[in-house]
Amino acid sequence: MADKFFSMRNLKFLLYEVFDTASLTRYPYYGEYDRKMLDMVLQAAEELARGLLWPYYQEMDRNPPELVDDVVKVHPSVKKALKELGQGGWIAMTVPEELDGQQLPEIIADSCKFIFCTANYSGAAFSGLCDGAARLIENFGNRELYDAFVPNMRSGRWQGTMALTEPEAGSSLSDITTTATPTENGYYHIQGQKIFISAGDHDGVENVVHLMLAKIKGAPSGVKGISLFAVPKKRISEKGELVSNDVLISGIFHKLGYRGCPTAQLSIGDNNDCRGYLVGEPHNGLRYMFQMMNEARIGVGIGAAAMATAAYYASLDYAAVRKQGRKIEEKNPAKGCAQNNILHFKLDLSNMRTRQLA
Numbered sequence: 001m002a003d004k005f006f007s008m009r010n011l012k013f014l015l016y017e018v019f020d021t022a023s024l025t026r027y028p029y030y031g032e033y034d035r036k037m038l039d040m041v042l043q044a045a046e047e048l049a050r051g052l053l054w055p056y057y058q059e060m061d062r063n064p065p066e067l068v069d070d071v072v073k074v075h076p077s078v079k080k081a082l083k084e085l086g087q088g089g090w091i092a093m094t095v096p097e098e099l100d101g102q103q104l105p106e107i108i109a110d111s112c113k114f115i116f117c118t119a120n121y122s123g124a125a126f127s128g129l130c131d132g133a134a135r136l137i138e139n140f141g142n143r144e145l146y147d148a149f150v151p152n153m154r155s156g157r158w159q160g161t162m163a164l165t166e167p168e169a170g171s172s173l174s175d176i177t178t179t180a181t182p183t184e185n186g187y188y189h190i191q192g193q194k195i196f197i198s199a200g201d202h203d204g205v206e207n208v209v210h211l212m213l214a215k216i217k218g219a220p221s222g223v224k225g226i227s228l229f230a231v232p233k234k235r236i237s238e239k240g241e242l243v244s245n246d247v248l249i250s251g252i253f254h255k256l257g258y259r260g261c262p263t264a265q266l267s268i269g270d271n272n273d274c275r276g277y278l279v280g281e282p283h284n285g286l287r288y289m290f291q292m293m294n295e296a297r298i299g300v301g302i303g304a305a306a307m308a309t310a311a312y313y314a315s316l317d318y319a320a321v322r323k324q325g326r327k328i329e330e331k332n333p334a335k336g337c338a339q340n341n342i343l344h345f346k347l348d349l350s351n352m353r354t355r356q357l358a
């Protein structure tokens with residue numbers, strides 16, 4: 001197995017020579033950082049990736065999550081990784097310091113995410129979802145919602161998700177049928193089905209908070225009637241305990257390249273006992289959710305580049321160790337294997353150059 005899954009040299013070349021990232025530290029907002037500190041952050045990200053994520057990527061791919069007695073069981077490393085990433089501030093990289101974040105430039109945070117993804121793409125997805133879901137509450141929710149959910153999501157104790165897609169509504173989100181019925185107590189009763197929800201449930205965390213799109217009863221039709229709710233798997237009872245919030249897992253799916261991360265189907269409010277908490281203003285949900293969708297789009301791009309990078313280094317490693325063929329000047333087949341594929345390649349290149357010079 002290749003020991004190298006990305007190149008820090010290439011990454012730094014892009015960051016500092018192509019994009020002049022260090023110049024961002026001249027802005028007061030990033031004034032706490034300088035080039036040396038940014039390097040230290042990248043170095044720490046590599047160490048975490050190597051210790052926490054890389055050792056498990058094959059096991060996680062070969063043993064995808066299972067739904068056992070209504071509980072989604074994931075690889076034990078997920079719990080450890082979320083805890084350490086949360087405690088180390090890696091789920092709050094771009095969050096302002098006043099909200100206990102690291103206040104790092106987005107490009108450095110994305111580079112760290114890239115490093116995590118090269119080590120283990122599905123292992124890195126859990127914390128990425130917590131980050132995006134927490135930021136929806138930070139930017140659009142009230143203080144009460146923030147206090148109830150965000151610190152636990154940013155510390156990796158609770159999973160965050162984006163819950164948009166339904167069995168009958170994927171691209172066509174205006175057709176969602178999940179409903180939210182207002183109550184006198186301020187919360188809403190949520191009922192519906194969601195499908196393909198990444199990290200939609202698992203035993204690596206105490207709780208899962210779904211940032212969910214639903215339509216308030218009587219809302220305008222189409223996208224203008226969609227609102228955003230925080231819908232926890234377990235809600236906090238009057239006694240301060242975590243109790244079931246009537247969100248059931250009706251199935252899980254496995255996605256190629258992403259098999260370590262459960263993709264869940266949710267049945268919400270089957271017993272008419274699911275409470276959802278409105279985030280921001282009614283009927284503005286899709287607008288808010290675009291923040292997380294756009295971050296997810298960038299995340300998908302980072303993930304694709306990361307997987308291609310890891311695959312490149314695995315191929316390079318294989319080509320370097322696999323011996324086959326003879327030296328180019330060796331015409332005797334009885335001489336057997338003499339060199340690896342990289343040497344062939346280098347020889348071919350030097351032959352080409354020699355021919356060109358001649």
Ligand SMILES: Cc1cc2nc3c(=O)[nH]c(=O)nc-3n(C[C@H](O)[C@H](O)[C@H](O)COP(=O)(O)OP(=O)(O)OC[C@H]3O[C@@H](n4cnc5c(N)ncnc54)[C@H](O)[C@@H]3O)c2cc1C
Binds near residue numbers: 161
């Ligand atoms: C890896 C992965 C993770 C995911 N994680 C989540 C998650 O965490 N939360 C969540 O809510 N969802 C998640 N999803 C679901 C995702 O949001 C949907 O797959 C996506 O919205 C597309 O919906 P669909 O799969 O139903 O495809 P469809 O909407 O049925 O589209 C099928 C095809 O038809 C095309 N098409 C659709 N509408 C039109 C049109 N009007 N005109 C022309 N062509 C059209 C599409 O481009 C596509 O090629 C995830 C999906 C993947 C693959």
